[in-house]
Amino acid sequence: MLLIVRLHDVQLLAFRSLANAICKTLLGAIFANVWQIAQRLAVQYKRIWPFTLLYRPVLYRRYASKDAEQEYWRAVEKAKQRLQASNAHAPVEGLLVYYVPKLLPEYRDAKQEDPEAKEEYISPRTFCKWHRMVFPGQVRHTSPPQSRCGVLTVMQQRQPTLTEAVTALKSYSSRDRREMRRIARLQSDHAVFHRIDTSARYGALWRTWLASKGPDAAVVFAPTAARGA
Incomplete structure (x- = not known):
């Protein structure tokens, strides 16, 4: 009986050792893969980050020459003249801005009903x-x-x-x-x-x-x- 108990303890210890070894091996493999991926990303970032420092958004733009700038201002002046000519709120003499038609008599005059005009019936x-x-x-x-x-x-x-x-x-x-x-x-x-x-x-x-x-x-x-x- 004592021999059977000792054999059972030995088997239990062996199973625990095997389980610990498998867990360590699996966790080690996962950690190794993660570490390799992180190293690769670091290498790629070292290659790219100098170019990110060189990029700056363009806040304004300059014309290539004075003639190009003058051409822009001439186009702006023509567009401004066309906009002013089409302004409907500009005061122009002789122009009828609004028109209110005269209401019809049936809408303007109040109707007065004769109480005797309609015959009243009760039950x-x-x-x-x-x-x-x-x-x-x-x-x-x-x-x-x-x-x-x-x-x-x-x-x-x-x-x-x-x-x-x-x-x-x-x-x-x-x-x-x-x-x-x-x-x-x-x-x-x-x-x-x-x-x-x-x-x-x-x-x-x-x-x-x-x-x-x-x-x-x-x-x-x-x-x-x-x-x-």
Whole structure:
């Protein structure tokens, strides 16, 4: 048993010696190659470096003769004259430098739109919403209106139906319907039809509108006379 252990130690020492020898040999070869390459580069640099010291960048250049220099200045003077002649910023009398065309009337004049020129239409539901906002304390029943005056008096006593709103809308002008649409947009449908907001300020807005709008212009077409009359 002791003999086997000693043999194992001897083999281990031999393997370590062989590994060290291989490493030394490999590192020595690599170092030798690197050293040879460095020596070659040093030799090449010794041959080249005197020429690098002789090179200097040319900061300026001289002409070969006085005539060549004068020819250069004559060419410069001609180029300067051509450049001055083509200068667009030079003050020249009688030359129109800029021109601003006259704008067309449709771009220059402000357009004034007639509020009655365009007919305003609103839906019966919008009319019912407006009526609930302007007259929030009225109740709803089924007695139909009789005339235009009847529409105003009866409608102020109750909330109209959608069928009654179609007839009632014919009694208002285009400006009135436009104001109805504006007032109806001030509150949501849920707040109006569920009677969440029953403020009287919308009625005040409508009364202020009636007091300030002025008379409505009515266009009446007379029947044409019969032929031969």
